[in-house]
Amino acid sequence: MKNFSWKLILVFAVIVAAVVYVLPTFEPGLWPHKQINLGLDLQGGMHLVLEVDTAKAVEGQVERIAQEIRDQLRKERLRKVSLNRIDGNKISATVQDPQILEKFNALLKNDFDFLKRTPRTEGGTSIIILEIPESEAENTKKLAVDQALETIRNRIDQFGVAEPDIRRQGEKRILIQLPGIKDPERAKDLIGRTALLEFKLVDDTLDVNAAVKGNVPAGREVLYRVEEDTDTGKVTKLPFLLKKRTLLTGANLTNARVDFDQFNIPFVSINFDKKGARDFERITGDNVNKRLAIVLDDTVASAPVIQEKIAGGQARITGDFTLDEAKDLAIVLRAGALPAPVNILEERTVGPSLGADSIRKGLISMLIGGILVVLFMIVYYKGAGIIADVALILNIILIAGGLAAAKATLTLPGIAGIILTIGMAVDANVIIFERIREELALGRTARAAVDAGYKRATLTILDANVTTLIAAVVLFQFGTGAVKGFAVTLSLGVIASLFTSLVLSRLIFDYILGGRKVKTLSI
């Protein structure tokens, strides 16, 4: 009897623990434990996997270095050195004059010694290939992913999503989970856009039409402004011939917000930091009556004529923005540009109505399946069937408690896992009951039959469950998202059913057989 009470306490403790964990799900705020997490497939939302194009980040860095070298050359009045970025991440420097070459080499040695130099001559012309070292490139790539993660987190925070989950996945991927998002397209646009803001001068002295035809002069580029007619939906592209040199970027912003002009049309007003304000004042002062293009991700947003020197570090970006577009632009400018473009590798979006449907259908299947099994057990095993049913119901409570305690996520396959467990949980009892029937048929007393039944079936039941558990654990290790939810509920179900069949139902049998002398068993 001592053994009996010890088990009773264990069972009681387990049940109470499970109930404590489960209750907040049905009665939120009852005590401070969170509800069971629902997966995106049940509550609706968006799952995104992005890849940061880290090679582009390295190219950007190389381009900046080339620009620095050019600036340095200008400062030291070294002409006739042509610098070009080749193969994406190398700089090729071509020098004709040996005297200049000597000075150029000295300059490189002094200020850019970290670059790997590979010189060669080609018919009297010296060509030096400059490369950033591998470790530096790796570092840039790593930083790019970190920074992208941070920027995206900022953007999503400002956009306002309840409980977003943003994390790094592998070397250069970012996993984003946005539960309950209403406008997935807009969110995707907000997350995925590079938002590189650049100020460049428009070159009106040269013919833009010739450049469009492919004859782009050195140091110039053609970018377009895209206009969409809101009535007809017709898209027109207006070309601009720009000086390639970037005068100022969005990195020098301190704030960006939506404002309205006198016609109530939204625009984005930006504030520069100290350096940005100083540069902007100088740029506008030097280029009065020229046009300054505001370029966003290689598209011209607008290109107003500079009327006068602008001090104070404020500017406005106008364009055909809707209010949402202006708001989103302000968010991405505040959060900063991505260090490199990102590509969407995987997207899974579930609308809230489908999620609710899935919950409803999942619960109905669980209920009907459960009732079928419960009825079957009573019809087939009578009294013992009721014991199995009690164990089954407890089993489900234990799974729910386990889900809440482990802070696991319940997904649609997860619900399927619970349903499957309902069928499998009674299996253990079936194995025991059949064995007890066999022992009874051999003429044993009720007590002896139950003892023998449990004793002989225990190992078999353990084995049968271990193999399922192996499969579930492997699945958990390799599975993603929704499938992982299945592995979780299946594992919990297997463990719970071991407990309910081997400990709990045994306890009930012991209780029935314990007090009085029982001759017959309802089985």
Next chain:
Amino acid sequence: MRFIKPDINIDFVGRKKIAFLLSFACIAISFLSLIIHKGPRLGIDFAGGTLVQIKFTSPVRIDDIKSGLGNIGLGKSSVQQFGQQIDNEFLIRTEASYRGDEGFTTEIKKALQSFTEGEVEIRRVEMVGPQVGEDLRKKALFAMFYALLFITIYISGRFELKWILSGVVAAALIGAVYIFNLFNVSIPFLIGAALIVTLVIFWFLELKYAMGAIVALIHDVIITIGIFSLMDIEFTLPIIAALLTIIGYSLNDTIIVFDRIRENSRRYHKKPLAFIVNRSINETLGRTVLTSLTTLMVVVTLFMLGGGIIHDFAFALIIGVAVGTYSSIYVASPILLAWQNRGKK
């Protein structure tokens, strides 16, 4: 109440030839179907592509949807009814993993709105890029491989009660896989090779129970895959989960029968093995049928009421449970016998 009488005595062993023929035929058909269909039909999880689930408030013809999609350059996408006809739900599938950056679904919605009076609701979008598809394919195969590996180790230890031997099996298996891996072979090949190595090891170490269990397992998985291929159902991540569950679950029945065979071997040690096997199957028949029945009850409920998303998953489980029950009676035990007979000749 009892379905199976305690004194039941069906001559399972006597019919093993018919069962073998049936199993062989099923496996042959499975392979044939896989060859004709050029491998299993992969869903977007593994092949990459885009899937959009849409719901209309009023009835719509599939041809209208197709022509609507044709207008925005998606004419090649497959469109199929999803769930019940009255739901007006459809699945659109395109091979292109992604088109452009923004407005893809908005575009689809606009294109479909043009020919229906009612509302168009985009309920689900799944896009898997080719890279992720390849990753998931690899992951799924590795999951299958490791599940088989661990279960093999467990069975060889448990059924034979020789854990040291099972350690040897594990080491040999891991060694073999490591060597194969050096040659950079594809994962399906690796799984096949690992299975053959397993069977050879079992053969030489005379682990007859483990052999029977593993053969039954392979049998179940091949036939389930074959039926999916025959019915042209897609392989998705949940289906792989179902296959793994089948691998774990189909062993349950086999374990019950094998445990009884061992128990009976001690009790009737003078009788021939054929008698013992047959008796054991009959004694445990009630259990085998009942456990499968309760599991089938819930999976069939899930199949009928669980909705379109979980439909194929439930179907895989139904087949797996059914085939698994059959194989524990007609495949696993007869292999044990075949082995014994081979020793006598």
